Amino acid sequence: MWDHEFRNFHCPTDHTCSRVSLSAADPCSYMRLNFTDSLQSPIGYGRSLEKALAFSHSSSSQPPFSSVGATPNSCISYSSTQDGSDKSNKDCQLKELEDGSESSKKGNKLANKKGEKKHKETRFAFMTKSEVDLLEDGYRWRKYGQKAVKNSPYPSYYRCTTQKCRVKKRVERSFQDPSMVITTYEGQHKHPLPTTVKRPMLFPSFMLRPSPPPPRRRHELFTRMPGDMNNYQVAAGADSLMFAENFSPFLQVPDNELFQDMVPSAFLKHEPYEQ
DNA sequence: CGACTTTGACCTGCGC
């Protein structure tokens, strides 16, 4: 059971939709999101956030957040791709098998030969209002691709330049609000911050451990689930809810409060890094 | 000259 309690979540949609629950009953201890109305009554959940949001908004054709309007949401999004079905057990096993191995294309081919599925790393997405696409987060990134996709003209794909580090990052402009940058991290850093880079202005905690430097200034942070990310798993079920209280239109990270304070401890685990 | 970006081609998963 994850022991983290969320704070300051906000999702100013037609419904309040930010109940977060974690359950030890889930094979891989993944996150659950349950969508509730203003009376805190459950109105929807599902295996993908997109479906869940569509459900919660009673909108069959509109993509998630399309009904939100210009008001920025603040929903932190993170998950592994394991779900609560039988399939997840298999995925968990695959994860164990594939952890520590290269996830290159050749590697995937090899895995496919063995009848295994490609494991997708844990993901974490957030939205920031920024003029620059690539936020300074303390790590060094190398761009390895850029391709237009639906609802996102030119998302950029970055990889951590640290050897053996498999963390990836996708950066895209919000389709609905180009001033917003959606950053999606995949995987967790298991190495210290490079010493040659500037101190980060914005840094999700799992990117910063084990030695996060203090933030330099207040940074306005908007977070929400990108609408086109089907891999954000949301599971059915309503047990072990943890509530997101004190909603506010914008989520800010004050000087004395790290972004990590809003991230579940499951994302903060730092395992020994083998050089 | 090394590190990094660009970009077309290619691969893979998924829905129909």
Added chain:
DNA sequence: GCGCAGGTCAAAGTCG
């Protein structure tokens, strides 16, 4: 099985 969409590769180009 086919086609589309998303993601990745890798060669060439750029920059400091």
